[in-house]
Structures are given as structure tokens and as C-alpha cells.
Amino acid sequence: MGHLGWLALDDGDLDAAQPLFEESLRLAHSVNAGSRVLTSLEGIGEIAAQHGNPARALRLFGAADALRESSGAAIGAPDRGRFENRLAHAVSMLPTQTSKTAYQAGRRLSLESAFQEALRQQALQ
Numbered sequence: 001m002g003h004l005g006w007l008a009l010d011d012g013d014l015d016a017a018q019p020l021f022e023e024s025l026r027l028a029h030s031v032n033a034g035s036r037v038l039t040s041l042e043g044i045g046e047i048a049a050q051h052g053n054p055a056r057a058l059r060l061f062g063a064a065d066a067l068r069e070s071s072g073a074a075i076g077a078p079d080r081g082r083f084e085n086r087l088a089h090a091v092s093m094l095p096t097q098t099s100k101t102a103y104q105a106g107r108r109l110s111l112e113s114a115f116q117e118a119l120r121q122q123a124l125q
Contacts (some may be wrong), residue, residue, distance in 0.1 A: 038064045054093035055102040062106025064116035
């Protein structure tokens with residue numbers, strides 16, 4: 001499902017991408033599929049950025065990045081580059097300190113808290 005979310009996002013269809021990432025997140029969380037949770041958090045974060053909510057995007061990006069580090073999940077060079085581009089775009093939308101604060105707040109989230117954050121705020125896009 002997450003892959004379908006990325007395809008919809010690449011086509012600029014945020015309305016189609018959002019429920020795909022959310023469902024992917026729920027499914028991945030229910031079976032403890034950590035890497036799928038991370039990519040879904042990133043997808044929902046990208047949608048938040050495109051909807052003009054860079055602080056939310058940075059929290060979700062920070063959570064995904066920290067959870068990836070703590071789990072030892074590898075990210076390939078192409079995916080790392082795309083993640084860094086999404087991160088840089090969200091950072092550019094806010095003052096420097098606000099960006100850092102939002103990203104660090106995300107890095108402090110537990111997996112469960114990041115899951116809740118991604119789904120709780122969906123209506124606030």
C-alpha cells in the first residue's frame with residue numbers, strides 16, 4: 001500500500017496518497033513491520049509539507065529518521081537522497097530554529113507516539 005501511496009504522491013494526487021499511507025501505516029504497525037512504518041511516516045510527512053504544514057512534516061521526518069537509526073534499518077542511497085530532499089524542502093519553509101525544534105521533537109517520539117501523531121493529525125492537513 002505504501003508503494004501505491006508514493007505513486008499517487010509522485011502523480012501529485014495527495015487525496016489518493018493520504019489514505020494509502022494511512023492504511024499502510026496501520027497494517028505495518030499491526031504486524032510490527034518497522035521499515036514499512038518508517039516509509040509510511042515519511043509519506044504522511046511529505047503530504048503534510050505539501051499541504052503547507054512543514055512543522056508536522058518535520059516531526060514525522062524526525063521520528064522516522066530516529067526510529068530508523070535505533071532499529072538499525074538501512075536506507076539505500078537513492079531513498080536517502082529522496083528523504084534528504086523532502087527534509088530540506090520542509091526545513092526551507094520555516095525559520096531555522098523552528099525547523100530544528102520540530103525535527104528534534106519528532107526524533108524524541110517513540111514508535112507508538114509517532115504512529116499516533118501520524119494518524120491523529122490527519123484532519124489537520
